[in-house]
Amino acid sequence: xADQIYFxxxxxxxxxxxxxxxxxxxxxxxxxAGSGDMYQIHYDKDIAAGNGLPGVIVHGALxxxxxxxxxxxxxxxxxxxxxxxxxxxxxDVPGQDIICRGVITAKRQENxxxxxxxxxxxxxxxxxKTSPGKATVILPSRG
Amino acid sequence: MTEEAIITDEMRAVIGKEAxxxxxxxDKTAIRWFxxxxxxxxxxxxxxxxxxxxxxxxxxxxPGFLGHAIHTPDKPTNIVGNSVKRPPAIPxxxxxxxxxxxxxxxxxxxDICAGDTLKSVSKIADLRERTGGLGRMxxxxxxxxxxxxxxxxxxxxxxTGIMY
Numbered sequence: 304x305a306d307q308i309y310f311x312x313x314x315x316x317x318x319x320x321x322x323x324x325x326x327x328x329x330x331x332x333x334x335x336a337g338s339g340d341m342y343q344i345h346y347d348k349d350i351a352a353g354n355g356l357p358g359v360i361v362h363g364a365l366x367x368x369x370x371x372x373x374x375x376x377x378x379x380x381x382x383x384x385x386x387x388x389x390x391x392x393x394x395d396v397p398g399q400d401i402i403c404r405g406v407i408t409a410k411r412q413e414n415x416x417x418x419x420x421x422x423x424x425x426x427x428x429x430x431x432k433t434s435p436g437k438a439t440v441i442l443p444s445r446g
Numbered sequence: 447m448t449e450e451a452i453i454t455d456e457m458r459a460v461i462g463k464e465a466x467x468x469x470x471x472x473d474k475t476a477i478r479w480f481x482x483x484x485x486x487x488x489x490x491x492x493x494x495x496x497x498x499x500x501x502x503x504x505x506x507x508x509p510g511f512l513g514h515a516i517h518t519p520d521k522p523t524n525i526v527g528n529s530v531k532r533p534p535a536i537p538x539x540x541x542x543x544x545x546x547x548x549x550x551x552x553x554x555x556x557d558i559c560a561g562d563t564l565k566s567v568s569k570i571a572d573l574r575e576r577t578g579g580l581g582r583m584x585x586x587x588x589x590x591x592x593x594x595x596x597x598x599x600x601x602x603x604x605x606t607g608i609m610y
Contacts, residue, residue: 375488375508388550
């Protein structure tokens with residue numbers, strides 16, 4: 304595990320460590336159970352095809368959770384996620400990398416907390432952003 | 447020729463109405479399942495002794511955890527078979543397909559741990575009509591607020607559904 308990161312360590316424009324995911328269909332079934340989203344387009348290719356899809360697709364909310372993992376792994380024990388979101392603009396499929404990325408857009412103080420704003424997104428290997436969003440985290444300060 | 451509006455006055459009337467509160471029992475097994483499905487490697491989501499060593503009361507909720515549905519057999523499921531966690535239903539809705547358009551989670555600095563019992567209050571925050579790649583669509587925005595045992599707001603989930 305990486306060391307704790309502090310507010311003073313980061314700058315606007317910095318990219319945070321990427322998180323690269325590549326879903327198996329097994330992972331999609333685990334997510335269906337773990338999240339309670341039983342929509343068949345995520346594990347039944349016939350039903351996916353009947354909905355005009357090329358095959359089963361990765362759940363949007365799983366990509367949101369991947370972005371949450373990227374933030375959690377970056378801010379470590381002493382940071383807190385204040386807010387994060389993403390929109391589901393493009394589909395991802397099992398077996399293809401889902402690259403979670405984030406870039407710092409602002410650093411600010413609010414009510415004594417040290418906040419960092421980011422643009423976050425998932426992208427495909429060709430660079431297409433499939434889940435763009437924004438995040439705000441609280442980082443500890445060296446004081 | 448004008449097409450019939452998707453959003454009727456009857457549907458518009460549900461905007462902002464809060465549904466009956468739901469009880470959300472934050473459960474260790476459910477947290478571990480969720481964390482494993484995502485691929486989390488931090489033991490703070492799996493191992494209670496480790497989580498306590500980090501100052502938490504128990505294993506903690508991973509980001510996005512509170513979005514999961516709660517199923518009881520006496521409650522309806524939606525068109526894709528998922529538990530409807532956000533009544534009220536939208537009266538007169540004819541569009542049949544559903545896509546998830548986006549998700550936002552907001553947290554307010556309180557630890558949410560296994561063993562906590564939260565109250566969740568949901569509402570339809572907005573309904574909009576849009577024409578796009580899928581034809582005429584209904585954009586449905588929902589908001590769920592989660593309160594801890596002391597009544598303190600600990601998390602908000604905002605979701606966007608696209609019905610077409």
